[in-house]
Amino acid sequence: MSKPLTGKVALVTGGSRGLGAATVRLLAEQGADVAFTYVSSEERAQAVVDEGRGKGAKVVAFRSDQADTSRAPALIDDVVAHFGGLDILVNNAAISVNGAVDDPDADTAALDRMHATNYLGVIAVIRAASRVLRTGGRIITVSSGLASRAGIPGVADYAATKAGVQMYTMGAARDLGARDITANVVEAGMMEGGMEGPGPEALEALLGSLSLQRTGRPEEIAAAIAFLASPDASYVTGAVLDAHGGYNA
Numbered sequence: 001m002s003k004p005l006t007g008k009v010a011l012v013t014g015g016s017r018g019l020g021a022a023t024v025r026l027l028a029e030q031g032a033d034v035a036f037t038y039v040s041s042e043e044r045a046q047a048v049v050d051e052g053r054g055k056g057a058k059v060v061a062f063r064s065d066q067a068d069t070s071r072a073p074a075l076i077d078d079v080v081a082h083f084g085g086l087d088i089l090v091n092n093a094a095i096s097v098n099g100a101v102d103d104p105d106a107d108t109a110a111l112d113r114m115h116a117t118n119y120l121g122v123i124a125v126i127r128a129a130s131r132v133l134r135t136g137g138r139i140i141t142v143s144s145g146l147a148s149r150a151g152i153p154g155v156a157d158y159a160a161t162k163a164g165v166q167m168y169t170m171g172a173a174r175d176l177g178a179r180d181i182t183a184n185v186v187e188a189g190m191m192e193g194g195m196e197g198p199g200p201e202a203l204e205a206l207l208g209s210l211s212l213q214r215t216g217r218p219e220e221i222a223a224a225i226a227f228l229a230s231p232d233a234s235y236v237t238g239a240v241l242d243a244h245g246g247y248n249a
């Protein structure tokens with residue numbers, strides 16, 4: 001495999017499992033030195049580190065709770081201290097908490113934690129990273145098809161967090177373009193084995209509405225992220241790349 005990311009340093013938030021782990025693997029295979037975060041899965045994080053190092057890549061994990069926005073500057077300092085700089089930020093870490101807006105028993109503490117993790121936490125990391133990203137840098141925010149169309153009930157809060165960071169990323173593209181830093185979004189689709197979904201019935205309805213009629217594999221979505229991180233995407237910024245099996249077709 002060619003290594004177009006040799007010499008680049010990447011930070012992938014939420015790299016201990018799911019799409020984040022697939023992205024860590026792919027960016028490392030393409031030559032990048034990769035730091036990633038996690039919050040609770042220490043063993044899984046260590047396994048991702050060990051796998052990367054076993055293949056000769058430089059991979060390091062930092063435990064950093066994205067819901068605590070005050071942590072973001074220290075996280076970026078840690079990455080720069082470890083690898084000497086930062087070129088690629090992948091905003092992947094997120095959680096999902098579902099429920100109807102009129103649910104009287106809604107777990108508002110859990111919903112607030114989701115808003116803190118998926119929205120305020122992502123913004124804090126983008127702010128801190130953008131101050132140190134090198135020329136030619138990349139910001140890639142993982143969103144969801146639900147950010148553009150809330151196609152099923154019970155996803156208002158989750159969809160709102162994703163739509164929010166999507167537009168923040170567009171603003172970053174405008175603010176950072178003069179420094180030759182791009183900022184783009186990948187709207188991911190349903191993946192098996194990932195975060196908690198909105199329940200079996202809603203999932204079936206969602207699947208049936210997709211052009212490809214199937215869930216995606218994390219590796220398929222990671223490939224879209226890797227394209228935006230690559231030198232080939234140097235003139236792509238402020239874009240939304242749909243990797244959700246044709247949810248909007």
Ligand SMILES: NC(=O)c1ccc[n+]([C@@H]2O[C@H](COP(=O)([O-])OP(=O)(O)OC[C@H]3O[C@@H](n4cnc5c(N)ncnc54)[C@H](OP(=O)(O)O)[C@@H]3O)[C@@H](O)[C@H]2O)c1
Pocket residue numbers: 013014015016017018019020037038039040041042044064065066067091092093094095117142143144145187188189190191192193194195196
């Ligand atoms: N799965 C889907 O069907 C789907 C569909 C559309 C979009 N997406 C988007 O794709 C991305 C990845 O989803 P996924 O299904 O791969 O997720 P996942 O399997 O649930 O993994 C989430 C990752 O984020 C980390 N994380 C969660 N809360 C965190 C926090 N407060 N601080 C730091 N790290 C935290 C987790 O760390 P720990 O392991 O330590 O908890 C884990 O590494 C998300 O942005 C999601 O919104 C997913």
